[in-house]
Amino acid sequence: SQQGEEDPQALSIQEGENATMNCSYKTSINNLQWYRQNSGRGLVHLILIRSNEREKHSGRLRVTLDTSKKSSSLLITASRAADTASYFCATLKADRGSTLGRLYFGRGTQLTVWP
Amino acid sequence: EAQVTQNPRYLITVTGKKLTVTCSQNMNHEYMSWYRQDPGLGLRQIYYSMNVEVTDKGDVPEGYKVSRKEKRNFPLILESPSPNQTSLYFCASSYQGGSRETQYFGPGTRLLVL
Numbered sequence: 001s002q003q004g005e006e007d008p009q010a011l012s013i014q015e016g017e018n019a020t021m022n023c024s025y026k027t028s029i030n031n032l033q034w035y036r037q038n039s040g041r042g043l044v045h046l047i048l049i050r051s052n053e054r055e056k057h058s059g060r061l062r063v064t065l066d067t068s069k070k071s072s073s074l075l076i077t078a079s080r081a082a083d084t085a086s087y088f089c090a091t092l093k094a095d096r097g098s099t100l101g102r103l104y105f106g107r108g109t110q111l112t113v114w115p
Numbered sequence: 116e117a118q119v120t121q122n123p124r125y126l127i128t129v130t131g132k133k134l135t136v137t138c139s140q141n142m143n144h145e146y147m148s149w150y151r152q153d154p155g156l157g158l159r160q161i162y163y164s165m166n167v168e169v170t171d172k173g174d175v176p177e178g179y180k181v182s183r184k185e186k187r188n189f190p191l192i193l194e195s196p197s198p199n200q201t202s203l204y205f206c207a208s209s210y211q212g213g214s215r216e217t218q219y220f221g222p223g224t225r226l227l228v229l
Contacts, residue, residue: 031216042119042205042220043158088157092216102173103218105150107157 004032004089004106012112019076021109023089024069030092032065034074037086037108044085046074079113086110119221121206126128127227128196136191136224138206146209147189148173148218149181158205164189189212196228 004044007022009104023032031050035043039111049056049065049072056063093104119140128134140147150161150173160173164183178200180192189208193200203225207218 033217034226040203040225042222042224043207043218044220045217048216082163090218102160102163104160105158107155 004091004104005105006087006089006109008109009107010110010112012114013079015079015081015112017079017113019079019083019111019113021074021087021111023072023074023106025072025089025091025104026070027093028067032063032072033090033092033103034061034063034072035090035105037088037089039085043088044060076111079111081113084111084113117219119206119208119219121204121224122219123224124222125225127229129197130197131195131227134193134196134226136204136206136226138191138195138221139187139188140189140206140208140219141187142208142210142219143186144208144210144219145186147183149179149189149191150205150207151175152205152223153202161191161204196226198228201228202226221223 004023004025033048034046036046037043047063048057049063060077065072088105088108090103090105122137145166146207150158151160152158159175161179162181164170167183167186170181203222203223206221
C-alpha cells in the first residue's frame with residue numbers, strides 16, 4: 001500500500017506564483033524526500049528532510065515536516081514554466097529490527113506552470 | 116559522469132517471450148532497486164538489492180526475477196511477460212550507510228506486452 005499521498009493530485013498556476021504541495025504518510029519515518037519527474041523521465045532528487053528537522057530550504061524550495069501530523073509540504077516560490085513536472089514525496093521508514101529502511105513513493109502531484 | 120543506465124529504453128514484446136531489462140550504475144552504490152510506474156498508482160517497488168548476491172522482494176514482485184552477481188549491474192527478468200506487466204520501469208541506486216538516502220534513477224524503460 002502507498003505510504004505517502006500527495007495533495008493535490010494536480011495544480012495549475014501562473015509563472016511567478018508560489019506552488020504548495022502536501023504529503024501525508026502513515027507510519028513513523030527516518031526521513032522524507034521530495035523528487036521531481038519530468039514527463040516520462042527518471043525521478044530526480046530535490047530535497048531530504050530528516051524526522052528531527054522541521055524545515056529545510058534549498059534555493060526556491062522550502063520543505064516542512066510535521067511528524068505529529070505525519071505530513072510534509074513542499075513550497076516552490078516564484079515558479080517558472082520549467083518547474084512544470086510531477087512531484088513525489090518518498091518516505092524512508094525503518095523496518096522492524098533493522099536500521100535499513102525502504103523508500104515508499106506517493107502517487108505524485110502534477111504541477112503545471114503557465115507562462 | 117555518475118549515472119544509472121537502463122537498456123532498452125523502449126520495448127514491445129508478446130506474451131510469454133522472456134525478456135531482460137538491464138540496469139547498470141557507475142557510482143559504486145551498494146543498494147539497487149527496480150520500480151514500476153503506472154498511471155494513478157505512482158511508483159511501486161518490485162525488487163531491491165542491498166549488495167551483491169543479496170536481493171529481496173518489494174511490493175509487487177510477482178512475475179519478475181532479479182539477480183545481483185556484480186555490484187554495478189541489477190538486471191530485471193520477465194520470464195513469461197503478460198499484458199499486465201505493460202508499464203514504465205525504473206532502476207535506482209544509492210549508497211547504503213545505515214539507511215538508504217538519496218536514490219539516483221535511470222531514464223526508464225517503457226515496456227508494452229501484447
